Amino acid sequence: MSASVHALADRHPGIAGVEVANITKSFGPDDARVTVLNGVSLTIRKGEFVSLIGPSGCGKSTLLKVVAGLSSADGGTVTINGKSVKEAARRKAIGLVPQSPALLPWRTILDNVSLPIRINPEANAGRTLRDPREILTSFGLGKAMDRYPAQLSGGMQQRAAIARAFVFDPDILLMDEPFSALDEMNRDQQRMGLLDFWQSNQKSVLFVTHSVPEAIMLSDRIVLMAAHPGRVAEIIDVDLPRPRNEAMYASDAFRDLEGYVRSALRKVMEVAHV
Known part of the structure; x- marks a missing residue:
C-alpha cells in the first residue's frame, strides 16, 4: 500500500467511499451473450483518486456506468458510503463528468x-x-x-x-475520459487544473483514461483491467508524493512507474489478442 493510501486510511479508518463487489455484466441475446465485466471488485476510499486503465473493450466505461447507476449489473453489488447506488443517486452523492x-x-x-x-x-x-x-x-x-x-x-x-x-x-466523482477530445498541450493543462482542484477538495474519484502518464500523475492507485472478459488484472499503488506538479514528470520515480505500468499494460493486451 502506498504512503498516500496509508494516510487516507488513517484519516478515515474502516470507511470506504465506494465498494464494488464481484460485478458481472453481459450484453446480447441469450444464445450469443458477451461478458463485458467478470467478477470485478475494487474499493475507493474517501478522498482517494483511482484511475481505470486498460485496452479497449475491457469494460472501463461500462463499470463507470454501473457505479453511476446508469446501467444495472447482472450480479454483484456497489455501495457508496454504505448506501445503494439508487439511494446515493437520490441523495445526489454522485457527480458524473462524461x-x-x-x-x-x-x-x-x-x-x-x-x-x-x-x-x-x-x-x-x-x-x-x-x-x-x-x-x-x-x-x-x-x-x-x-x-x-x-x-x-x-x-x-x-x-x-x-x-x-x-x-x-458529491461524495464520489466519476469521470469518463473527460480530456480525450483535447490536444496534448490542452489536455495537460486541464489535467493539472483538475489535480490542483482535487488536491484542495479531496473528493473520491473514479477516473477512466487511456493515458498512462495521466493515470500516474492524478492517481493514488491505478486499476489495470484486462479484456475478454473485462476483469481486474492488477492494482498498482502510485507511490509518488503529493502535492504534485509538472516537475513530477521528469522524476526518476515517475519514469520508473510509467515503465512498469506500460509493461503491465502490454502484457494484458498480448493476452487479449492470443
Whole structure:
C-alpha cells in the first residue's frame, strides 16, 4: 500500500467511499451473450483518486456506468458510503463528468453550471449546495461565466462540465475520459487544473483514461483491467508524493512507474489478442 493510501486510511479508518463487489455484466441475446465485466471488485476510499486503465473493450466505461447507476449489473453489488447506488443517486452523492461536456448551447456557462440546482428545487431542500460562481472562479472560469459554450475553447468547456459536477458537493466523482477530445498541450493543462482542484477538495474519484502518464500523475492507485472478459488484472499503488506538479514528470520515480505500468499494460493486451 502506498504512503498516500496509508494516510487516507488513517484519516478515515474502516470507511470506504465506494465498494464494488464481484460485478458481472453481459450484453446480447441469450444464445450469443458477451461478458463485458467478470467478477470485478475494487474499493475507493474517501478522498482517494483511482484511475481505470486498460485496452479497449475491457469494460472501463461500462463499470463507470454501473457505479453511476446508469446501467444495472447482472450480479454483484456497489455501495457508496454504505448506501445503494439508487439511494446515493437520490441523495445526489454522485457527480458524473462524461467524455463530452454536454453543455446547453443557448445557456451561459453560469446557467449551465447552475442548472442542476434549478431543476426540482424541492428535492434540494436541506442539501449542501455549492455556489456556482465560486466553483467557476476556482476553476479559472470567473471571467467566462457569462459567455456561451461556443465562445469557449474545448478545454474550458470541459472545465465547466467538471465544475457543474461539483455543485452538489458529491461524495464520489466519476469521470469518463473527460480530456480525450483535447490536444496534448490542452489536455495537460486541464489535467493539472483538475489535480490542483482535487488536491484542495479531496473528493473520491473514479477516473477512466487511456493515458498512462495521466493515470500516474492524478492517481493514488491505478486499476489495470484486462479484456475478454473485462476483469481486474492488477492494482498498482502510485507511490509518488503529493502535492504534485509538472516537475513530477521528469522524476526518476515517475519514469520508473510509467515503465512498469506500460509493461503491465502490454502484457494484458498480448493476452487479449492470443
